[in-house]
Amino acid sequence: MPEILVQYEAEIWGAIGETFVMVGVSIFAAVLIGLPVGTLLFLCRKGQMIENKFVFSTLNLFVNIIRSFPFLLLVVFLIPFTRFIIGTAIGTAAATIPLSIIAIAHYSRLVEQSLLDVPRGVMEAAISMGASVKEVIFKFLYVEARSGLVLGLTTSIISFISYSTIMGVVGGGGIGDFAIRYGYQQFKTDLMIYMIIIMVILVQLIQFTGTTVSRMIDKR
Amino acid sequence: MIKLHQVSKNFSQFQAIKSVSLVINKGEIHGIIGASGAGKSTLLRLMNLLESPDDGEVEVNDQKLTSLSSIDLRQARKSIGMIFxxxxxxxxxxxxxxxxxSLELANYPKKERRNRVMECLQFVGLETFMEKYPSQLSGGEKQRVAIARALANNPQVLLCDEPTSSLDPNTTAEILGVLENVNKSLGVTIVIVSHEMEVIKSICNRVTVMTDGEIYEEVSIEPKGIQDIDDSPKRFVEQLTKDGEMHHA
Incomplete structure (x- = not known):
């Protein structure tokens, strides 16, 4: 192993850990809140099962506004909110708040798109069999859209990693922050390149896993 | 068995169904035929409230669907099968x-589900296809699975929306055979929407001809086939040809 990696081993592992925490919480938020939000976006559309203009417009506006922020500005803008939730605006835990917000907005849009790909006839068949809204969602929509949902989550996770790299501005740490502080600001270009390599490997692994899983569960 | 009473349905400015009344008797195979845009599919979809009418009443299995709560409507739909x-x-x-x-939705006892699925698949001759996915089946096989699915909860009525329109002539005959069997051996009342005369002629007892959202006429068909009956079926045929010409024009 290159000497410089040995020298900074502890810090590097720490940075990787921080990235995992930030991205992990984002994934959690995306699935726990982004998935339902995306499903509501889909179901509240005109002509869909629980058509509701108010809910649709509200969620749609929320998602659009969050996604139109340059992410760095969103982080700064959310500082009061973060302080309210976490008690501080600085550190890895605080960094998870803006990341979760963007994660929800990002994934919910991809969920909506995946659900739009489910043939309308499948939902009609479900309704004609007497399925409730909940049954339509879990026994038909998610089953039929599952490979798209997995691919969407894969894309999202990779974006979360990218977003997490700038969390250094609020002391969030992570691989990106480490690469900037040690690699760029202290002129250890080789260290920066190693960090980039770690990120590339991480993204490759995630994309490979996502693609493989989505192909395995796609029987269409 | 199925009663539509002065039912109307509009899609924005377009009147798809104009105050239509229709009674379909128990045990019938009832055809609905007409040119595209005549409202035949909409009429069928009103029978399980897949489209809810703007006006009028829909009654199926002695239940007024149009006055049921959404929970009761879902319950009622479990005894109205549909294929597409x-x-x-x-x-x-x-x-x-x-x-x-389909059994899960109806809370069919878990232990008996497997047997019931097997029974239904046997009925349509696909018991060896259990583990296959739809993408591995031909069109005719897919429609058989759809019929098995629709029959699982022992419906009294089977609604068929252009069931053979994406199938070749041989497969069409096969599927019509299955539907006839559903009617004869299970006593299920069948409503078939089709734009193909052959389909209607070969299995229906009675036919409703639709034009422009209205019933043009109702015709009874003897089992021997439409060409042997006089007068009204001729009008029915003429009407269809006229519609066809209008369409080409």
Missing amino acids: QHFNLVANKTVFENVAV
């Missing part, structure tokens, strides 16, 4: 799962 032109199977479920989901 494009089959509408869940592509990510196996043949077995596609039929089983």
Whole structure:
């Protein structure tokens, strides 16, 4: 192993850990809140099962506004909110708040798109069999859209990693922050390149896993 | 068995169904025929409230669907089977799962589900296809699975929306044979929407001809076939040809 990696081993592992925490919480938020939000976006559309203009417009506006922020500005803008939730605006835990917000907005849009790909006839068949809204969602929509949902989550996770790299501005740490502080600001270009390599490997692994899983569960 | 009373349905400015009344008797195979845009599919979809009417009443199995709560409506739909032109199977479920989901929705006892699915698949001759996915089946096989799924909960009525329109002539005959069998051996009342005369002629007892959202006429058909009956069926045929010409014009 290159000497410089040995020298900074502890810090590097720490940075990787921080990235995992930030991205992990984002994934959690995306699935726990982004998935339902995306499903509501889909179901509240005109002509869909629980058509509701108010809910649709509200969620749609929320998602659009969050996604139109340059992410760095969103982080700064959310500082009061973060302080309210976490008690501080600085550190890895605080960094998870803006990341979760963007994660929800990002994934919910991809969920909506995946659900739009489910043939309308499948939902009609479900309704004609007497399925409730909940049954339509879990026994038909998610089953039929599952490979798209997995691919969407894969894309999202990779974006979360990218977003997490700038969390250094609020002391969030992570691989990106480490690469900037040690690699760029202290002129250890080789260290920066190693960090980039770690990120590339991480993204490759995630994309490979996502693609493989989505192909395995796609029987269409 | 099915009663539509002065039912109307509009799609924005377009009047798809104009105050139509129709009675379909128990045990009948009832055809609905007409040119595209005549409102035949809409009329069928009103029978399980897949489209809810703007006006009028829909009664199926002695239940007024139009005055049921949404929970009761879902319950009522479990005894009204439906099949579609494009089959509408869940592509990510196996043949077995596609039929089983219909039982799940009806809270059919878990232990007996497997047997019931097998029975239904045997009825349509697909018992060896259980573990296959729809993408591995031909069109005719998919429609058989859809029929098995629709029959799982022992419906009294089977609504068929252009069931053979994406099938070749041989497969069409096969599927019509299955439907006839559903009617004869299970006593299920069948309503078939089709734009193909051959389909209607070969299995229907009675036919409703639709034009422009209205019933043009109702015709009884003897089993021997439409060409042997005089007068009214001729009008029916003429009407269809006229519609056809209008369409080409």
